[in-house]
Amino acid sequence: MRQSLDNVGFEGSVLVIKNGKTYLNYATANKTDTSYLINSVQKFITGAAIMKAVQEGKLSLNDSLAKFYPTVPGANQVTILNLLQMTSGLTIDKALGTKPFISDKKNLEYAIKNTKFDEKMLGKASYSTLNYVFLSNILSDVYHMSYQKLITKSFINKLKLRHTAFSWANNKTLKKIDFVLGQQQLSSNGKFVTPKLDLNEIHGELGAGSLLMDNKDLSKCVKYILAGNYLSKSSIKALYNLDNSANISYSGGFYIHNTYFGSNGGDNGYYTFLRTSKDAKTVIIAQTNKVRGNFYELRSVMDQLMVALQK
DSSP states (O other): OHHHHHHTTOOSEEEEEETTEEEEEEESSSOTTOBEEOGGGGHHHHHHHHHHHHHTTSOOTTOBGGGTOTTSTTTTTOBHHHHHTTOSOEEEOSOSSOSSOOOHHHHHHHHHHHEEEOGGGTTSOOOOTHHHHHHHHHHHHHHTSOHHHHHIIIIIITTTOTTEEETTOOHHHHHHTTBOOOEEEOTTTOOEEOOOOOHHHHHHHGGGTOEEEOHHHHHHHHHHHHHSSSSOHHHHHHHTTTTOOSOOSEETTEEEOSSEEEEEEEETTEEEEEEEETTSSSEEEEEESEEOSOHHHHHHHHHHHHHHHTO
């Protein structure tokens, strides 16, 4: 397993859990408890939080987006389930978030103003972070608190996550969680440069790419959501289509494979790859802050490793 990752130039932190026990926990750069920007991998936490709200009767999967934001194009036709499954037909062709950042409310207004709706894509898979930006704000509406406060209360504090914070945390917190800056390899000369984090855009992504986490904290969230008491069995079944009642490839922040779920994040000089069995007993997490432009190759390797690990 280590050799497979070494062969594609992976340098970072790796955690492998097999049948509920730590199988590998190593770092070829940084440390095993280094925190990285997890980017889109955060969506599985947001997706689970939405399902928790459904479970508590605060939402229905069949609620239309118009119930919350009626001025979004196509809002009467788009449901919460469409947003979770990336089948809404909603897109935005601008960077998320105002510059400078003012507030989550202003970012929502900006997103609504610039959203486009393609009715022909309604019900069809089309990946857009915008879906989870709306879900993040809906969580704020139904729980009457900011998304940050909700996630801090429900996950960071509840699970005692010691190496997790939002990207805009102060320097003292960033140091405490062993956060490292991302590095991007230049194709021209092979040297690494450190891109400056665009906190305005990261604020705009909110529940779709703003968390910093280490591997252990990520694994805790996976276990809590899939095999803990956060969601009921019926909620898990509905969110992740465990009965195969729908022909979907993505839901609740995870790509749905035959025997496992997958999530990938890549931006700002970071890659995060997460694979988990559907009972959370077997998990692979690999994170790096040295991006070499081999995202899709690494994603494929992670899928191969997960299949091999489950044999």
